[in-house]
């Protein structure tokens with residue numbers, strides 16, 4: 051008579067059965083929330099992620115009455131950002147058909163390069179990666195998934211004020227791409 055083949059028994063997992071029953075979603079969220087609240091660092095990080103930098107209002111040296119509708123104008127400005135750095139840049143401002151103004155953040159929404167209006171092509175172009183944007187800021191070509199960022203403009207008493215992000219930094223000239 052032959053001996054039966056004895057196969058080795060795999061070692062038992064010491065945690066086997068501990069998580070056999072799934073944790074209800076609501077209970078899991080409560081446990082995660084308690085974990086975050088129990089950690090001061092975790093709470094601080096959470097609050098930090100929610101914090102936003104206040105915009106800086108800059109007054110532009112332009113006269114809307116002299117601007118032609120639909121023709122972007124490069125407007126230089128200077129500001130001190132939230133890091134205490136004085137930044138000088140040029141933003142593009144468009145006078146719309148109804149007389150209102152649209153100002154664009156001068157950083158390309160793809161990777162922050164400087165872009166410019168190319169009148170012959172009737173579009174904004176960014177040379178870093180070939181991005182192209184229409185007069186209304188929408189994406190025409192290139193890698194950007196976002197349109198040009200519009201800045202809040204207000205006009206009062208002949209002054210044109212624009213809210214620039216407080217953490218604004220000088221647009222990059224080139225990424226070598």
Ligand code: FES
Pocket residue numbers: 158159160161162163176177178179180181192193194
């Ligand atoms: S930074 Fe403008 S297309 Fe990449």
